[in-house]
Amino acid sequence: MKNKISHILILVLLLIGLISCETSYVDIPADDELLDGTIDGLSSSQLSQFLRGDAAVNEVFTRETGLGSTFVGTSCINCHAGDGKGHLFTTLTRFGQVDETGNKFLNQGGPQLQNRALPGFLPEQIPVGATFSKFTPPAFSGLGFLQNVSDTDLLAMQDPNDSDGDGISGTVNWIIIPSYSIPSSTSITKNGKHIGRFGKKASAFDLLHQSVNAYNQDMGITSFFSPIDHYSNLEIDSEVATNKVNDVVFYLNVLKAPIQRNQNDNEVNKGKQLFKQINCTGCHKSELTTGYSPISPLSFKTFSPYTDLLLHDMGAGLDDGYTEGSAKTFEWKTPALWGIGLSENSQGGNYFLMHDGRARSIEEAIIMHGGEAINSKNAFQNLSETDKNALLKFIKSL
Structure with a gap:
């Protein structure tokens, strides 16, 4: 009898264990639900470099490892959780420039505010x-594709005099590049300046420029590329190895592009047509093509970022009175929309859209558009509720 009871108890415990395992099982997210992962076609050595870059992006700096006396964050992932967009608690404050003559406050901490400090120092x-x-902070995914769009293609998308009469112009941001950035043979110059493509104002030339600035301005980390400590204004030894910076740049180059979801959904496809019909594609271009890249899987690829990488007048409501490069204070680079439907995941379950996170929904962001986007905004507002919902569903699928 005791043996029977023991056997029954064992069976009950096994069943409980099986049920517990089954209920605690978590499905692995589909590729189109994730922002991380590599582009296809990388070699084993390139995959190894990607993993080194991934580790570097996750590195947390301390006083002992070079964290600046004043800083914004202690690691890349402080601002780019899951390779995604930042939120209100990770916003950066840039100050001191009002026109293309340059920043007048570089000797007073500009262009970036370091709002945190080590003990014994003041923010x-x-x-x-x-x-x-x-x-x-922007998402990391797909940046390698954007870096490899040719200057020729960017200039071809400009329409500074609105020659087609659609109310949209668009211009590149001509910037002075740092000495460590090496332009390609196809890079186009104007009066000694090059075309910027990264940052809210398109004021960073390439991913190396963007990464070096982030190490120095966000974390107070000096490097071979940028050896000046922003707190003391003195040149000091590198606090991050050059090969580690290069690994981060490679990592950013080969992160896969976001994958659109629900592509066969009828409402999503209707929304896509409406997006084109009200000329959102005048700035948010649905297709771009890369030129040659030394990373061969990035060469000559057509992709769908929904940006033109150009500056546009967004109206007085979005004019903060600050700028970078040759951009006007009311001009902003068209943000890529790919991945926007997943941005809630890295923004604490909420949307924080537009350059400073002021919009709490996609619809609110659309309503905030002015300047060159005013016609598209008005057309959106005149849509029926059914059509508005379809268009919003399409954008959320990106």
Whole structure:
């Protein structure tokens, strides 16, 4: 009898264990639900470099490992959780420039505010008289494709005099590049300046430029490329190895592009047609093509970022009185829309859209468009509720 009871108890415990295992099982997210992962076609050595870059992006700096006396974050993932967009708590504050003559507050901490400090130091304050703007950190995914769109293609998309009469112009941001950025043989110059394509104002030339700035300005980490400590203004030894910076740049280059979801959904496809019909594609281009890249899987690829990488007048409502490069204070680079439907995942379950996160929904972001986008905004507002919902569903699928 005791043996029977023991056997029954064992069977009950086994069943409970099986049920527990079954109920605790979590499905692996589909590829189109994730922002991380590599582009296809990388070699084994390239995959190894990607993993080194991934580790570097996740590295947390401390006082002992070079964290600046003043800083914004202690690691890349502080601002780019899951390779995604940042939120209100990770916004950067940029200040001190009002036109293309340059930043007048570089000797007072500009262009970026370091709002945190190690014990014994004081966080920076915005100098009296300096205009400023807040920037939410962008997502990392698909950047290698954007870097490899040719200058020729970018210039071809410009329409500074609105020759087609659609109310949209668009211009590139001509910037002075740092000495460590090496332009390709196809890079186009104008009066010694090159075309920027990264950052809210398209003021960073390439992913190396963007990464070096982030190490120095966000974390106070000096490098071979940028050896000046932003707190003391003195040149000091590198606090991050050059090969580690290069690994991060490679990592950013080969992160896969976001994959559109629900592509066969009828409402999504209707929304896609409406998106084109009201000329959102005048700025948010549905297709771009890369040129040659030394990373061969990025060469000559057509992709769908929904951006033109150009500056556009977005109206007085989005004019913060601050700028970078040759951009006007009311001009902003068209943000890529791919991955926007997943941005809630890295933004704490909420949307924080536009350059500073002021919009809490996609619809609110559309309504905030002005300037060159006013006609498209008005057309959106005149849509029926059914059509609005279809268009919004399409954008969320990106």
